[in-house]
Amino acid sequence: MRKPLTIGVDIRDLRVAKTGTKTYLEELCKAFKQMDQSNICFHFLDTSLPIYTGNNKILKWIEHFKYQLWKQLVLPLKAFFKNCDVVFCTDNFVPFIHLGYQTVPVFHDAFFFENPENYGKLWLWLYKKMAIPAAKRAAFIITPTEYAKQQIHRFTQIPNEKLVVVYEGPKSLNETKSNNQPEQLLKAFSILPLQYILHVGSMFKRKNIPTLITAFAKVKKAGFEHLKLVLAGPIPPAANETDYKLILEAIKKNQLQNEVVLTGYLPDTALSQLYQNALLYVFPSVNEGFGIPVLEAFAHNIPVLVANNTCLPEVGGDAVLQFDPFDTDAVFTAIKTVLEDAELRKEMIRKGQIRLQRFSWEKTARQIVEVFKKAV
Incomplete structure (x- = not known):
């Protein structure tokens, strides 16, 4: 019997995300859990360490380090020991190393490039030095609209065939x-x-x-x-x-x-x-x-x-x-x-x-699972 497709979903961002990015991950997790689990297995991977969300500059720098430690060491090991086929991250950053799995990030927009003045220098540096190189190694990158896809391609030169548009849905209110x-x-x-x-x-x-x-x-x-x-x-x-x-x-x-x-x-x-x-x-x-x-x-x-x-x-x-x-x-x-x-x-x-009627998180989840299948 064929082994179910095993997906590691990084849910650490639920602890810190706000507004649209939090809605995206929350709604997708709900939709994934409601899917038929006979041919696909989801592991929702989270950190056990507390996350600092205050404004102290030194502590924020330490939190940046902890974040990259999670993305580039802890998350890859957790995914490896769970025998994941795909690691899915909705917050731009995926592991650079591949321990027997493919990676699929979500790039929601190109704001980092369009309005760099709205971001801290360290965050911009990490994005360009870590997120973009890791994304270029990913099997595919999810974007929410054709417009976002065009902008991401324009600024990163990531091939269009790797950028997959998957529409979102309304928040469950x-x-x-x-x-x-x-x-x-x-x-x-x-x-x-x-x-x-x-x-x-x-x-x-x-x-x-x-x-x-x-x-x-x-x-x-x-x-x-x-x-x-x-x-x-x-x-x-x-x-x-x-x-x-x-x-x-x-x-x-x-x-x-x-x-x-x-x-x-x-x-x-x-x-x-x-x-x-x-x-x-x-x-x-x-x-x-x-x-x-x-x-x-x-x-x-x-x-x-x-x-x-x-x-x-x-x-x-x-x-x-x-x-x-x-x-x-x-x-x-x-x-x-x-x-x-x-x-x-x-x-x-x-x-x-x-x-x-064109938009629902059920449709979003199904389309993303099809991307996972193509990735492996």
């Missing part, structure tokens, strides 16, 4: 729909159902939130005084990554202190409630590798407006209304157009439901 007391959350933030525009995501610079705030101020002046803007998401700890100061300045400049709601980090239950009661979802980011909130908004029957760049048109298709994220008037006009047309909102919701 559906289980919270049974909650029948969303009014408590809405009351806490002084918002009403269908009386606010929503944006979900950490306040990274690339999210372009100050532009959204300025456009929202124009919307208020155009006759939509009752609307509020809800910005749901944590503040990145690194000063070189966050736009939080500019966001506060934009709120103050436009006198929107009582009209823009900053929720900070929220658990999935609260996020689901915000999605369920939002009037519109607006995604003005100037750079994304995939954009999971687009699918989350589709899943909650919200009209979605997105920037007309990077991967967002690829993910949203004909279900989204696009705008130039560098033009505040264009963002304002797009929002105003959807707000004034109830039939357009219904049509966007309908198309969003159709578009959503």
